[in-house]
Amino acid sequence: MTIHDIKTSRRGFLAGTGLIIGVAIAPKFLSAxxxxxxxxxxxxxxxxxxxxxxxxxxxxxxxxxxxxxxxxxxxxxxxxxxxxxxxxxxxxxxxxxxxxxxxxxxxxxxxxxxxxxxxxxxxxxxxxxxxxxxxxxxxxxxxxxxxxxxxxxxxxxxxxxxxxxxxxxxxxxxxxxxxxxxxxxxxxxxxxxxxxxxxxxxxxxxxxxxxxGTAIFTLDITPDNLLVAVVAHPKHFGATVKTFDDSEARKVMGVVDVKQIPQGVAVYADNTFAALKGREALKVEWDLAKAETRSSQELAAEYIRHFDEPGLEAANTGNVDEAFRKEGLQTVEAEIVFPFLAHAPMEPLDAVFIKAADGSVDIYNGAQFPGFDQQVAAKILGLDEKKVRVNTQLAGGSFGRKAQFGSPYMQEAATTYAAIGGDRPLKHMWTREDDIQGGFYRPMYAHKMRGAIDAEGHITAWEQIIVGQSIMAKADLDQTSVEGASNLPYQIPNLKVTSHNIVLPIPPLWWRSVGHTHTGFAVETFVDELLARVGRDPVEGRLALLDKGSRHAGVLRKASEMADWGSTPPDGRARGVAVVESFGSFVGQVAEVSVGSDGAPRVHKVWCAVDCGVAVNPNIIKAQMEGGIGYGLGAVLFDAVTLGQGGRIVQSNFHDYRSIRINEMPDVAVEIIRSAEKPTGVGEPGVPPIGPAVANAWRKLTGTPVRQLPIVSVISS
The missing domain is CATH 3.30.365.10 (Aldehyde oxidase/xanthine dehydrogenase, molybdopterin binding domain)
Structure with a gap:
């Protein structure tokens, strides 16, 4: 087997300068x-x-x-x-x-x-x-x-x-x-x-x-003499292996070995079926001494207790307390709880390790941060980084799942490979259940909102308290917790936003659109309630609070024009609107919703306007808006990872952590605002507005604001 050397070019270029020299020799077993x-x-x-x-x-x-x-x-x-x-x-x-x-x-x-x-x-x-x-x-x-x-x-x-x-x-x-x-x-x-x-x-x-079918993903890479490894993980975050009995696992035909590693117990086999069956036969006793044993309900109660404590200041303009004391104002208060969310990409995590004749190692995986993966693997394998080549493969989604500082998945995969000596090629795999129960979630958050609005529709005071884990593991203010709240686009003279960082053994991670997943929902549903309190139209009321020439206002106008806002919706339907900027892109959405036969929201149509600067490929921009709407809609309607009694993870696969289904996908119309601004991102910005747009329509239909997500679980309970 020949060496898959670093594929660098003979003459190089980075931002207009630089030369590099290299060659490329590929393993014979790999396709083009x-x-x-x-x-x-x-x-x-x-x-x-x-x-x-x-x-x-x-x-x-x-x-x-x-x-x-x-x-x-x-x-x-x-x-x-x-x-x-x-x-x-x-x-x-x-x-x-x-x-x-x-x-x-x-x-x-x-x-x-x-x-x-x-x-x-x-x-x-x-x-x-x-x-x-x-x-x-x-x-x-x-x-x-x-x-x-x-x-x-x-x-x-x-x-x-x-x-x-x-x-x-x-x-x-x-x-x-x-x-x-x-x-x-x-x-x-x-x-x-x-x-x-x-x-x-x-x-x-x-x-x-x-x-x-010619596209190659990590799962497709199957060199001769390949071992497959899966790891048994605890069902409680923070738990560790106390003891294990592998006698029955070793009896499974095809199982080659069983090893304890820091992340759990690894089962090695000649094929995937044997590896999974061997893992099922393991008997593991877990040490819960440092594990999270509280339920999601208990955690939510703990979060809410922080509302009454001083927090980290994210924004403070004017004098909020004094503004609330003025007479003639309408006030609204709300508490909103957001659950843990798994990323649930179609392709779970996997990686293939192949040792070359000179002792160097090739790793094939869907690497979102390949440099981190290379560094981590080299350290664990005891090799110079130049002798570890990370070959990035096509991947079936991520939504943030593979973007991890410290590469914890690669830590497990490389440790599993090293533990058995690395003499045979190894494919390390996670199942869907491993992934949904494996943590690194969009954290649970709780928001407390308090707002005041005058008869003309001017929001005179706004206070927002945000409680949740710091994705960046910071003790001080984490901007990813407050983005979209600390920099409101609306003209509010008295604004105060504070944040509390909660420390849990549940590992947090950015999820598609990061902080905007919850701040966008909280802000846009609360603005809608304040405007409704004084009888202001949701579109006109927002436009009056925005700079007329702002890009926020531009996408809001366009989305409302597309939806023919102000016309009467079909019988039994209502429309909701939301506008959110994230990652430098501006997205306005209008959702048309009815009460479905099961009593849950049925989203029929979404009109979406996006301003992302120069539109390099309008086809991809539209596709990403459509995909973001479907992804965000599935989460706001159905998705939550919950900890049951004793802290055990409840969900495990798409049957109880489900994506939106094809018959539930609304008709989506997308318009791109022509712009000469430099291009900005479109992978994430389509997600944040869909939740509040649906929730705002739902409040019109039912008279009940959404205070907890997902919407369907609240209705069914």
Whole structure:
């Protein structure tokens, strides 16, 4: 078996500068898709910089520093390159880049990673420069070969031309000589008015492979002599192994070994079925001395007790207490409790480890932070980081699940591999039950709201107390707990927002749209209640509280126009509205809701307006809004991870932690606001407004505000 060496390019590029040198030798057992060779290309690849390779068959391969798990970076980053390269879209391919925290750093994070809806935002100029640099090198090669001035050469739809001589070439014929050119120190980027590909609905590059089954995920990687390992975990957070009996597990045909590791008890087998059956046969006694044994109800009661205690100040303008004492105001108070939420991506966590002849190790996994995974694995395996190669694979979703500082999943996977010696390739797997019961949830939160509004609809005072775990594990103020609340877009002269950090053995993690998952709901439902108290229309009332020229106001107006706000909904239906900014993008949504036959909300239609700056690919933006609406709607209607009596986790799979079903998905209309602002993210911002828009419609229908999520569990109880 040959070594899968770090796939770096001979000439490199990062933000316009830098050279790197390297080679790529792939394990023979892997297919082309697994080794980073793009599907649909047959020619040899010539690296023009760290992000662009030209094939001798005219294909252009873009190395994506961001993982592709359905949100579109392969297509988006390739579009940026193709625009400045003047390539034809049919030439474009994309693969994951090698792992390198310097060359392939997320410019928003300072290390290689995907998250915070930052893929296009941080790479917008960087990838355009990569394309423009590659174009300049192709032009220089053509000028040298044809002995004509560079200024006389044009590039259009993947063809390099010299009009007066009639000479013309594809990229492939120039690839070798172009790769030998010195990259220009600086390149001029196109004026946006000259864009040909940016702003058009180009088909996604990864779709075809996912349709025809050629797309490779970690689960598809099955080298010879593969071991499969699963780990038995406790059903209480903070519990540890006290004793275990593996005698019955070892009797299962195919089970090879059983090892205790810090995270639980690992079962190794020749196949997945045997590994799972062996784990079922284990008898483990868990030590609950440091475990969380309170129920979700007990935790909620503990959270609410903090409402009466001084908190960490997130915002404090004017004088809230004095403002509430003024006469002639209508006041509203509310307490809202948000549950723990699992991410529940379609593909649970998995990783494959393969040792090379020289002792180095290749790891294949859907790595959202590959640099962290590499560092953690190298430390556990006792290897230099250069001898641990993390090969990022396509992944079936994440929603924040794989974006973990310290890479706790990789800690477990690498420990499991090391514990058995690493002589055989190993696939470490989590089942859906492992994932939903494995923690790293969107934390539980509780909000206490108090607001005052005058007869004209001016909100004169607003106090908000937020209680929950700090995702960043901070003792002081965690901005991810208060984002969307401490920076309200509404003009409120007296505003006070405080936060309390709760410490639990339940590990917290960002969940798709992070703090906005709960602050967006709390703020937008509370604004609606305040406006209703004085008879103000929800759209007009919000617009009066917003800057007229703000982007918030822009998407709110557009969504309300799309929904024909003010017209009478069909019988038995009501419409609710919400507007939320997150990750620099602005989204307004209107939801049309009825009471379903089961007494629960039935969402029929959602109108969505989004302002995310320059729309690199409108098709992907619309898809992400639709996906965010479906994901957020499933959570607000159905989802909660609860701790039962004694702290045992209740939910385990999609039967009791369910996603929205196809027949429950509303009709969604999306409009994108034209903008010249730099592009911002779209992976997360579609999620926050859908919950409050539905809840606001539900309050109109039933007269009852939503004070606890998910809505359906409250109704059924």
């Amino acid at each position: 898709a697994q080794t980073g060779v793009p599907a649909g290309g047959s020619g040899e690849l010539r690296p023009l910089n760290a992000f662009v390779k030209i094939g001798t068959d005219d294909t252009v391969t873009v190395l994506s520093k961001h993982i592709e798990f359905g949100q579109g970076p392969f297509t988006g980053l390739a579009t940026l390159v193709a625009e400045e390269l003047d390539a034809d879209w049919s030439q474009m391919r994309a693969v994951h880049s090698p792992t390198d925290n310097k060359i392939y750093a997320n410019l928003a994070f300072g290390l290689q990673g995907t998250g915070g809806s930052s893929s296009i935002a941080n790479a917008y100029e960087q990838m355009r420069k990569a394309g423009a640099t590659a174009r300049a090198m192709l032009v220089a090669a053509a000028a040298e070969e044809w002995k004509v001035p560079v200024a006389e050469i044009t590039v259009e739809k993947g063809r390099v031309k010299h009009a007066s001589s009639g000479k013309e070439s594809g990229f492939g014929a120039l690839a070798d000589s172009a790769a030998r050119q010195t990259p220009p120190a600086d390149v001029k980027l196109k004026d946006p008015k000259d864009f040909v590909l940016i702003g058009t609905e180009l088909p996604k590059l990864d779709t075809q492979g996912k349709i025809n």
